[in-house]
Amino acid sequence: MRNLFIGEYQHGMDLKGRISVPSKFREELGDCFIITKGINGCLFIYSQEEWTSFSQKLRTLPLTNREAQAFIRLFFAGASECDVDKQGRILIPTNLREYAKLDKDISIIGVFSRVEIWSKDSWEDYSNNSSAGYDNILEKLAELGI
Secondary structure, eight states: OOOOBOOEEEEEBOTTSEEEOOHHHHHHHOSEEEEEEOSTTOEEEEEHHHHHHHHHHHHTSOTTOHHHHHHHHHHHHTOEEEEOOTTSEEEOOHHHHHHTTOOSEEEEEEEBTEEEEEEHHHHHHHHHHHHTTHHHHHHHHHHTTO
């Protein structure tokens, strides 16, 4: 069965760019996992199993589709393997910290099959702006049978 990540956690990032991954997420992610650029200015973390599964889906995209190829290039070029240290921390590469505008305060959230890392301010902005349309989104999902 695939991992199911849920919840929201607030953490700090040290001066070296290390963060502590919540223990509940670490248990599901394992000792080594993949971190890459996400959307809306966050980072995505995938377990090795989920990364392999998602990569297989991307293999089916046509080489002739420019948008698909641009996504694949950027997605994989920004990806990095992360190993958890003895204190349960990972080092976020500089290019990914810059992409997500990570500073001292961060939010780590579980989103179904992945974990997302946000700057605290970006997550609050996104969450507050999206909350206004939450009921509308639920109505549209109900129309789709979900």
